[in-house]
């Protein structure tokens with residue numbers, strides 16, 4: 025499933041495809057596996073919003089990260105053990121393959137520039153250069169569904185309900201009518217909207233969901249003391265809320281949807297823009313077909329540092345800044361295939377350096393295109409709305425080019441950057457960036473967790489304002505974007521949510 029990002033001036037008047045994982049396990053089934061939690065300061069920001077948001081401070085988030093994680097690092101030291109979990113259901117490991125020889129040389133050059141080395145980006149400090157850890161088990165992808173759903177499904181008990189109630193939330197359809205399950209996962213269903221208790225109109229009490237399956241619509245109702253939990257991700261959760269009457273008044277009314285609760289749903293869309301420097305590799309005198317020995321992976325190491333606000337190559341102080349805002353990763357792969365349309369080459373091997381803005385200032389939004397639940401919403405990322413984002417990106421790309429121009433890369437490996445021959449001043453860099461920028465596919469923040477008077481849509485317990493029995497649990501609730509990748513933070517939020525849901529369940533009479 026992919027929506028399209030709407031063209032804006034900021035993204036060079038072009039739209040681009042915006043992928044999602046329409047599958048059990050969601051994005052974690054298709055993502056790049058990097059296990060990265062963001063910076064501890066991210067969570068202190070979440071907690072600083074109001075006293076009761078303390079449950080989201082770094083101390084509490086670290087507890088949740090560790091509870092979720094099952095880290096397979098060999099011989100972890102005491103420092104590593106302080107920050108990691110070893111008994112959770114999400115498997116994490118160091119890369120299963122050695123880095124490419126060329127990457128070893130890139131690493132050396134990066135170190136020469138003054139970037140310190142870092143063996144644990146999820147530990148005491150985030151800045152530096154090193155290798156990712158990945159959400160993998162025994163060298164294979166490990167999704168959140170592998171960890172949290174497969175075992176639960178195995179434990180399902182199917183037995184005849186006494187008595188069977190038509191429309192019971194756990195009742196199965198078709199051949200299984202009359203049977204009862206503890207966990208019922210239905211694939212190929214599309215949730216349409218929330219069902220509200222029409223007897224308590226003013227209270228917005230969620231009592232179930234309407235979904236489409238195989239061309240037919242079904243209603244599914246919550247169990248006593250239960251609740252509706254939306255986890256459709258940062259694009260679909262806001263869409264579902266808006267289709268159910270929760271959202272910005274104008275956009276809802278423009279689409280003939282009755283407004284139940286006016287909230288800034290869909291606002292504050294955050295994402296990590298990224299832009300790539302591509303180089304050809306051609307070892308002088310080599311006659312062999314492949315010098316790089318491609319593996320399936322392509323991401324060898326990563327650097328975190330602070331981008332330069334004036335667009336200059338970052339300095340030592342910025343490399344050592346403990347609140348980095350750039351994530352630059354690289355590998356012997358062609359990531360930006362489009363560049364070859366403009367700069368054709370007969371070379372067959374490539375090296376790419378990708379820069380993601382980890383703390384972008386620019387904010388996007390999404391809105392309903394129509395009241396049709398199958399129509400993709402309109403997405404506006406507004407990248408580079410704030411000039412500082414552009415300059416930070418520029419500073420990191422200038423560094424990438426400089427790195428690739430150094431020996432032994434330029435000499436022994438014959439590395440030659442493509443697409444930048446004409447790029448010599450900041451105006452040209454700006455053109456390059458606007459043209460080549462794309463998304464890390466890290467949308468979040470569209471159902472922001474914050475006090476309502478500060479523009480929040482859900483409270484600190486992830487309950488939707490102005491409703492009852494309704495919670496949202498996914499990346500859409502992030503109050504600010506974590507300075508890293510989003511899979512681990514999403515799992516962390518889900519773990520905390522499970523505790524909140526349980527607490528509230530026992531409080532209900």
Ligand SMILES: Cc1cc2nc3c(=O)[nH]c(=O)nc-3n(C[C@H](O)[C@H](O)[C@H](O)COP(=O)(O)OP(=O)(O)OC[C@H]3O[C@@H](n4cnc5c(N)ncnc54)[C@H](O)[C@@H]3O)c2cc1C
Pocket residue numbers: 043044045046047048049050051052054055056057058059060213214215216255256257258260261264464465466467497498499500509510511512514
């Ligand atoms: C190409 C790519 C690479 C990435 N790389 C990384 C990485 O290396 N490391 C990392 O940490 N993160 C990465 N991410 C991002 C990360 O995986 C996601 O941010 C995170 O998993 C989001 O989780 P979520 O639960 O919020 O949403 P999702 O994972 O999108 O889950 C939403 C689920 O809801 C379902 N759904 C949506 N709407 C409906 C509906 N109406 N009815 C029924 N079901 C619905 C979807 O099918 C999906 O299963 C990447 C993402 C992509 C796309």
